[in-house]
Amino acid sequence: xxxxxxxxxxxxxxxxxxxxxxxxxxxxxxxxxxxxxxxxxxxxxxxxxxxxxxxxxxxxxxxxxxxxxxxxxxxxxxxxxxxxxxxxxxxxxxxxxxxxxxxxxxxxxxxxxxxxxxxxxxxxxxxxxxxxxxxxxxxxxxxxxxxxxxxxxxxxxxxxxxxxxxxxxxxxxx
Amino acid sequence: xxxxxxxxxxxxxxxxxxxxxxxxxxxxxxxxxxxxxxxxxxxxxxxxxxxxxxxxxxxxxxxxxxxxxxxxxxxxxxxxxxxxxxxxxxxxxxxxxxxxxxxxxxxxxxxxxxxxxxxxxxxxxxxxxxxxxxxxxxxxxxxxxxxxxxxxxxxxxxxxxxxxxxxxxxxxxxxxxxxxxxxxxxxxxxxxxxxxxxxxxxxxxxxxxxxxxxxxxxxxxxxxxxxxxxxxxxxxxxxxxxxxxxxxxxxxxxxxxxxxxxxxxxxxxxxxxxxxxxxxxxxxxxxxxxxxxxxxxxxxxxxxxxxxxxxxxxxxxxxxxxxxxxxxxxxxxxxxxxxxxxxxxxxxxxxxxxxxxxxxxxxxxxxxxxxxxxxxxxxxxxxxxxxxxxxxxxxxxxxxxxxxxxxxxxxxxxxxxxxxxxxxxxxxxxxxxxxxxxxxxxxxxxxxxxxxxxxxxxxxxxxxxxxxxxxxxxxxxxxxxxxxxxxxxxxxxxxxxxxxxxxxxxxxxxxxxxxxxxxxxxxxxxxxxxxxxxxxxxxxxxxxxxxxxxx
Numbered sequence: 001x002x003x004x005x006x007x008x009x010x011x012x013x014x015x016x017x018x019x020x021x022x023x024x025x026x027x028x029x030x031x032x033x034x035x036x037x038x039x040x041x042x043x044x045x046x047x048x049x050x051x052x053x054x055x056x057x058x059x060x061x062x063x064x065x066x067x068x069x070x071x072x073x074x075x076x077x078x079x080x081x082x083x084x085x086x087x088x089x090x091x092x093x094x095x096x097x098x099x100x101x102x103x104x105x106x107x108x109x110x111x112x113x114x115x116x117x118x119x120x121x122x123x124x125x126x127x128x129x130x131x132x133x134x135x136x137x138x139x140x141x142x143x144x145x146x147x148x149x150x151x152x153x154x155x156x157x158x159x160x161x162x163x164x165x166x167x168x169x170x171x172x173x174x
Numbered sequence: 175x176x177x178x179x180x181x182x183x184x185x186x187x188x189x190x191x192x193x194x195x196x197x198x199x200x201x202x203x204x205x206x207x208x209x210x211x212x213x214x215x216x217x218x219x220x221x222x223x224x225x226x227x228x229x230x231x232x233x234x235x236x237x238x239x240x241x242x243x244x245x246x247x248x249x250x251x252x253x254x255x256x257x258x259x260x261x262x263x264x265x266x267x268x269x270x271x272x273x274x275x276x277x278x279x280x281x282x283x284x285x286x287x288x289x290x291x292x293x294x295x296x297x298x299x300x301x302x303x304x305x306x307x308x309x310x311x312x313x314x315x316x317x318x319x320x321x322x323x324x325x326x327x328x329x330x331x332x333x334x335x336x337x338x339x340x341x342x343x344x345x346x347x348x349x350x351x352x353x354x355x356x357x358x359x360x361x362x363x364x365x366x367x368x369x370x371x372x373x374x375x376x377x378x379x380x381x382x383x384x385x386x387x388x389x390x391x392x393x394x395x396x397x398x399x400x401x402x403x404x405x406x407x408x409x410x411x412x413x414x415x416x417x418x419x420x421x422x423x424x425x426x427x428x429x430x431x432x433x434x435x436x437x438x439x440x441x442x443x444x445x446x447x448x449x450x451x452x453x454x455x456x457x458x459x460x461x462x463x464x465x466x467x468x469x470x471x472x473x474x475x476x477x478x479x480x481x482x483x484x485x486x487x488x489x490x491x492x493x494x495x496x497x498x499x500x501x502x503x504x505x506x507x508x509x510x511x512x513x514x515x516x517x518x519x520x521x522x523x524x525x526x527x528x529x530x531x532x533x534x535x536x537x538x539x540x541x542x543x544x545x546x547x548x549x550x551x552x553x554x555x556x557x558x559x560x561x562x563x564x565x566x567x568x569x570x571x572x573x574x575x576x577x578x579x580x581x582x583x584x585x586x587x588x589x590x591x592x593x594x595x596x597x598x599x600x601x602x603x604x605x606x607x608x609x610x611x612x613x614x615x616x617x618x619x620x621x622x623x624x625x626x627x628x629x630x631x632x633x634x635x636x637x638x639x640x641x642x643x644x645x646x647x648x649x650x651x652x653x654x655x656x657x658x659x660x661x662x663x664x665x666x667x668x669x670x671x672x673x674x675x676x677x678x679x680x681x682x683x684x685x686x687x688x689x690x691x692x693x694x695x696x697x698x699x700x701x702x703x704x705x706x707x708x709x710x711x712x713x714x715x716x717x718x719x720x721x722x723x724x725x
Contacts, residue, residue: 067414092212092295094335098412101332106447122196122213129331152192155185157325158401159453160332167181168325172459 054083218289235263246531378429381636476508524552592632599632601649
């Protein structure tokens with residue numbers, strides 16, 4: 001994971017106004033990204049709080065059965081979430097791609113979906129197709145290079161969250 | 175055969191350019207080997223014991239003569255004059271230089287070929303019955319749905335970083351030649367009582383350290399819903415598959431640990447959600463478009479029996495033998511399916527030289543309606559040859575050491591590259607395959623033994639399919655010495671079964687003797703017309719064990 005990162009959202013570098021807060025630290029009125037456990041435990045209090053809230057979904061690989069957290073558990077809380085961060089602990093772990101599509105396509109989440117963790121050049125375009133709009137990446141990578149990466153593969157056979165219907169359909173004007 | 179349209183060309187060309195950029199970044203040092211690894215793997219480039227290895231995809235094992243000539247050209251220009259056909263119907267080159275691979279891929283793209291997803295934890299090249307479109311009683315040519323799956327799975331944004339690699343195989347015939355029950359997903363094309371064509375889906379088969387026969391999750395998925403069903407299986411796997419231990423990361427372990435019933439429920443639930451959106455419902459027009467490429471070629475109207483052919487068999491005993499083992503009846507009168515053995519006695523299973531590949535391309539063009547197939551048993555096929563011309567084809571094959579009459583016999587061995595090339599192997603496979611085929615070189619002896627499939631893997635990853643060999647041989651390493659474990663009774667066909675281990679492993683110098691003992695035991699026990707596998711299934715392990723461990 002790069003030591004210094006910047007945030008690219010919808011194709012531009014933006015200031016990150018969010019703070020990732022651990023479970024022990026009390027919340028002030030800064031927009032806070034908290035854990036799924038804390039969200040579930042403090043949902044009622046959080047609803048009445050006067051600041052934006054986000055959640056991070058962790059994909060764990062430690063331990064025998066810890067696959068990671070289930071995004072479908074977010075269903076009762078979606079309306080109060082402005083951002084959902086999906087953590088990629090290592091680029092090889094692609095569970096987060098399914099998380100993103102489930103959030104966008106099945107659960108209808110329309111807020112910010114950010115990819116955090118090991119988010120590398122050659123994963124960006126797949127992440128974008130799965131519904132991520134915000135990427136926390138190595139600060140030394142300029143936004144132009146990021147955009148280039150998204151356009152390296154200009155066609156896609158299959159439908160996904162982006163607007164592409166997929167070549168299998170577009171061949172027939174669908 | 176399928177031909178690329180502008181979209182397919184663009185997708186493959188973009189990929190070549192993208193990989194060129196990645197190779198440049200690697201060579202300049204911007205990318206470490208660690209960061210480069212997943213990228214090269216996604217393009218079929220492995221780092222082997224001695225050099226980079228490139229695996230080129232041969233979707234469902236079908237190539238044209240033009241493509242075969244390109245494979246020969248690549249062997250000549252970028253490698254050492256040969257290529258190795260694999261158990262996944264692909265071809266591997268063992269010696270390409272990394273900085274030339276982008277050029278190589280560009281040449282491949284010019285004949286509508288690529289190395290996309292031939293490695294890495296993604297959906298790999300789709301394999302199918304090598305007799306597709308040529309064999310009688312096929313429900314549907316499996317290459318149609320295989321091509322659709324190839325396209326759907328190419329650069330799938332959600333399933334390119336799976337817990338582990340993922341292999342799909344398709345058969346359209348009740349005799350399974352594609353080993354579909356040993357794949358992550360195996361598809362059997364079926365027809366329901368209404369006469370509609372659809373797909374039976376088997377999930378969670380595989381070999382390696384923990385072998386499993388796939389479980390049938392559904393009896394019938396209609397064509398337009400197959401992609402939604404596959405996507406459901408893939409998503410359940412991507413969400414629930416284990417990532418903590420690479421030996422437990424294949425879908426077979428998920429199916430095993432979850433249980434067949436629960437797995438079916440999970441997939442059905444996911445399928446309902448995905449199918450509800452209709453996003454993945456395959457348009458009929460696209461199914462028709464792709465089907466049209468696999469319409470039967472223009473066969474001539476010929477009598478079922480060829481006088482030339484019968485006369486040649488009568489006057490030439492060698493030809494007659496070769497016909498018995500290597501020529502399979504074609505669905506069209508007057509035609510035959512010719513198997514080209516890549517297992518010459520004492521040779522390296524699956525290897526072909528550039529000259530041989532060129533000759534096969536010429537034969538395909540002149541005699542086989544321009545097609546060649548690769549089999550998962552590492553041989554080649556000329557699918558549509560007129561019986562009238564079979565002898566001409568045979569004579570040319572003979573002149574290039576391509577007419578070994580041993581398809582399905584004891585010397586038609588599958589072997590992985592083993593310790594001679596592979597950095598995972600414990601033991602050598604190729605030299606053992608060579609020794610066995612030399613030991614049983616006598617053709618009369620081989621015919622007497624009959625169908626007997628020996629499969630050899632140099633390590634537990636089972637690339638040589640030892641679990642499903644009638645006789646399976648597995649290389650194991652014990653304190654720096656190569657040992658071989660033997661199993662009996664495996665099979666990869668529609669009656670798929672996993673072999674049983676005979677007992678203690680054999681040292682390298684004792685393996686051929688052990689195989690000989692097994693064969694002799696079978697010959698003594700068999701009943702008329704009984705194949706090795708039938709005898710084993712009837713009598714079980716004990717008589718073999720007694721003979722093997724007699725001292």
